[in-house]
Amino acid sequence: MKTIIKKVPDEDVCCDWNEQIDLTEVKDDIVILGDPEYVMFGEGLPSSIIMNDYYDTDVNDGEEYCRGYDYDTIEELNKICGGDWKETTFHGYSQGDWCQCFYNKNKVSEGLLKELDIYIMGKVDEFIVQETEDEDDVYHVFIPHEVCWKGKKAICEFLGIDPKDATVLEDNGYTKVYNYKEIE
Numbered sequence: 001m002k003t004i005i006k007k008v009p010d011e012d013v014c015c016d017w018n019e020q021i022d023l024t025e026v027k028d029d030i031v032i033l034g035d036p037e038y039v040m041f042g043e044g045l046p047s048s049i050i051m052n053d054y055y056d057t058d059v060n061d062g063e064e065y066c067r068g069y070d071y072d073t074i075e076e077l078n079k080i081c082g083g084d085w086k087e088t089t090f091h092g093y094s095q096g097d098w099c100q101c102f103y104n105k106n107k108v109s110e111g112l113l114k115e116l117d118i119y120i121m122g123k124v125d126e127f128i129v130q131e132t133e134d135e136d137d138v139y140h141v142f143i144p145h146e147v148c149w150k151g152k153k154a155i156c157e158f159l160g161i162d163p164k165d166a167t168v169l170e171d172n173g174y175t176k177v178y179n180y181k182e183i184e
Contacts, residue, residue, distance in 0.1 A: 001133055003166040005155060007148075008126040008140075015126065015142050017119035026112070029083070029104035032090075032120065077102065088113060092121040118144045129159065 023030065077085035083104040091098050099120065103113065118124060124142040131137070147158045156163040 001131075003161050004130040005159070005161070005166055005168045006128045006130070007168075007170045008128060009171045010125075013122075013124075013126040015119065015122065015124055017116070020119050020142060021112075021115055026104075026108050029107035031102045032116070033100045033102075073102070077104075083107065090117040090121050092123070097121060127155075 074085050074087055077083075081104070083106045086103060086105045088101050088103070089098055090101060101113070101116070119142070123145045125145060125148045127141050127143060128138050129141060141159065143155060143158055147154050152166070152168045153163050155168055156166050
């Protein structure tokens with residue numbers, strides 16, 4: 001049997017980046033901020049420093065208001081936490097689709113940052129892979145858009161499957177079928 005690789009329609013994709021990427025080893029060396037309801041990751045002192053620099057409670061009658069990051073946040077992280085802290089921004093496909101990331105360059109790899117950008121910003125397609133006759137024996141994978149856009153060969157190589165042994169399917173819309181009944 002050929003392996004069937006079926007793309008999940010975009011409106012049904014559900015990718016939780018926390019389930020895809022393990023940050024346990026660098027949890028004290030990376031802080032990811034965006035809209036608080038969208039994403040916030042970070043622990044310990046670095047997270048406290050960044051949040052303290054971002055929110056100012058001494059103004060506006062004691063209520064928090066967002067004033068943006070201080071110019072010295074990186075300097076403060078380097079001084080207090082040690083290491084070589086840097087800042088980057090993850091971008092999605094629209095202008096307002098972004099979040100900020102502070103990380104210790106000595107502990108967080110460029111590869112991890114690229115992977116975080118892809119998964120956090122939703123730059124993936126979900127596929128269902130069936131390798132046996134049993135239709136219930138399937139698994140889900142997330143493949144970056146930059147791979148999917150290259151076609152079947154790239155998708156199969158990403159999954160470690162020979163393209164000759166696979167069929168890759170993509171949804172092509174749906175058909176609406178009308179049922180009729182006789183009017184009496």
